[in-house]
Amino acid sequence: MFQTFLLIALLVFATFSVFSDNIKRSVIYLGVFSLIMAVTYLHYNAPDVALAEAAIGVGLSTVMYLVATKKVSVYDICYVNEDVEIFNDDSITEIMNSVVRPLEKFLERTEEVEPQLAYTNHEIEKIMREDNHDMFIHRKNNLTYIYGESTDAVFQDIIANLNDVITDITDIRVIYRDEVTLDDGNA
Template sequence: MFQTFLLIALLVFASFAVFSDNIKRSVIYLGVFSLVTAVTYLHYNAPDVALAEAAIGVGLSTVMYLVATKKLSIYDICYVNEDVETFNDQSIGEIMDTVVRPLERFLERTEDFEPQLAYTNHPIEQIMQEDDHDIYIHRKGDLTYLYGNKSDQVFQDIVANMHEVIRDNQDIRVIYIDEVTDSERDE
């Protein structure tokens, strides 16, 4: 009975760690997983392995991961171009040098964020409903739209420093997601 409980607890905490949306919560679940693993080793009469698992898995690894995640701040950028069937170097390169790389440099230097970039050709409305990104870069014809929340201070800094961040910014429109209805987007 106790063995079954331990195995179920291991499966549950491993699943929580993998499927959690929050990275810090995932690290905590991994620490609990290591603790249950140490108890399992004790149950199977392996106290030396249990002690090592408790010291390294629960203590050292969890603390190191939490310190590492505290130092890492990610800013999630989603580039949407519905006109492209499949992304290749040419379709990515069209906007990479003019918008994405300068935006990445700005985030790294002034905001201390690590930019994380995703590319898609799905409709922008679908992406905004299904995914949660910090900023959306939507290419539509010759125009580029930047979508972000007015409450996001980093997005506000990008907009305020637009002339420094993106040199050729005549074809860029800024849209605040939390101020615009679905019918007003991209008009």
């Protein structure tokens, strides 16, 4: 009976660690998985292996992964297209290759940050008020607006290298959120 409990617990925590949306939570699940493995080794009369698993798997590895994840910087980009009724992956195909992918590559290679993309069809004003993203890409008619803060060093680097990042910038407008409001009619 105890063996069945251990097996089920191992499967549950392995699944949680793989399918978790939060990387720190995944590391914690892996630590719990290692702890259950140590108990399993102890149950099968292998105390030396259990001690090694507890020390290395639970202690050292978990701490090292948590320290490593703390050093990973995420740059949060929100793509807004209010003209789309039901948003799915097909809705971003037009802008994905021309704007989003080049931005992601630039952020990964030059700025050494991990880009994270969210997309929605809600009103841009509402999203900018309620959500905390580093950068907004807003598709309106035939223009693409890029919103960011003038104090954001990563955003400043994107804008400074915009000609190198995106091949065709004729339909792109840059707006500094902290310098203008959307109610001014500038969007």
